[in-house]
Amino acid sequence: MIEIEGLSVSYRSGKKEEQALSGVSLSLPSGQITGLVGESGSGKTTLVMAILGLLPPEARVAGRILVDGVDVVGMAENERDRFRWRRVALVPQGSQNAFNPVLSIGSQVAEPLRVHRGLGRREAERRARMLLDEVGLGSKAAERFPHELSGGQRQRAALAMALSCDPAFLLADEPTTALDVLIQAEIADLLKRAVRERKMGMALVTHDLPLASGLCETICVLDGGRLVETILAKDLARGAKHPRTRALVAALLEMEGNLS
Numbered sequence: 691m692i693e694i695e696g697l698s699v700s701y702r703s704g705k706k707e708e709q710a711l712s713g714v715s716l717s718l719p720s721g722q723i724t725g726l727v728g729e730s731g732s733g734k735t736t737l738v739m740a741i742l743g744l745l746p747p748e749a750r751v752a753g754r755i756l757v758d759g760v761d762v763v764g765m766a767e768n769e770r771d772r773f774r775w776r777r778v779a780l781v782p783q784g785s786q787n788a789f790n791p792v793l794s795i796g797s798q799v800a801e802p803l804r805v806h807r808g809l810g811r812r813e814a815e816r817r818a819r820m821l822l823d824e825v826g827l828g829s830k831a832a833e834r835f836p837h838e839l840s841g842g843q844r845q846r847a848a849l850a851m852a853l854s855c856d857p858a859f860l861l862a863d864e865p866t867t868a869l870d871v872l873i874q875a876e877i878a879d880l881l882k883r884a885v886r887e888r889k890m891g892m893a894l895v896t897h898d899l900p901l902a903s904g905l906c907e908t909i910c911v912l913d914g915g916r917l918v919e920t921i922l923a924k925d926l927a928r929g930a931k932h933p934r935t936r937a938l939v940a941a942l943l944e945m946e947g948n949l950s
């Protein structure tokens with residue numbers, strides 16, 4: 691369970707200051723998928739990186755972020771390492787391209803197990819093969835190199851890496867962006883299954899409301915760094931109050947209309 695209370699983040703460069711988040715409070719419960727939805731620039735990635743303590747040095751953070759009841763804002767790096775990967779893991783935005791081109795997929799998925807779980811190379815790589823199997827790539831994918839995988843396959847490998855240390859909570863930042871529509875649906879199914887089978891919580895960060903409404907119980911809508919609405923996915927069509935949510939819903943309904 692992650693609880694965010696009055697979180698504000700600004701980026702300072704020279705005299706300019708960019709307010710990326712303003713007083714955001716929300717909770718991300720265990721065991722379910724919560725959507726963080728908003729247009730590009732609304733502050734989604736900033737929120738995710740704040741939870742993990744991975745904001746760049748020019749970022750100023752105020753407010754509280756409770757992970758299992760412990761405030762992680764301002765926590766020392768070595769303390770944060772106790773919960774990164776093991777409690778909360780990230781599938782980063784653009785993760786299809788995040789692999790080192792000269793290392794095998796297996797050695798890269800094994801890396802967090804060696805660093806954060808202290809496993810030896812053989813055991814870490816054995817587990818990496820199991821993880822690659824779990825995400826539908828098959829254990830043989832371990833020997834392949836990033837350029838030998840398609841975008842969807844690389845996204846699966848990124849998920850395998852995020853799952854490596856058995857996190858209780860997954861932060862998935864735009865996990866289907868830049869993939870073909872059919873592949874997006876496959877990745878969505880995979881995420882849903884991983885959350886169910888591993889009894890994890892997940893924050894699904896996306897600008898794609900149809901995706902979020904298909905996967906999430908609750909959807910939090912960000913607009914210009916503010917949380918403007920928290921709504922159950924099932925109430926989206928009728929219950930949306932904020933104009934930003936309504937605009938997103940109108941686009942969704944129009945899309946469904948075009949399909950039927």
Ligand SMILES: Nc1ncnc2c1ncn2[C@@H]1O[C@H](COP(=O)(O)OP(=O)(O)O)[C@@H](O)[C@H]1O
Nearest residue numbers: 701708710729730731732733734735736737746
């Ligand atoms: N390192 C940074 N320095 C300055 N401004 C930034 C930085 N990262 C993000 N921003 C600004 O913060 C706002 C929110 O960005 P971001 O969290 O990436 O939004 P999203 O993920 O919703 O697209 C944007 O206006 C963006 O330009």
Ligand SMILES: [Mg+2]
Nearest residue numbers: 734735736783
């Ligand atoms: Mg982003």
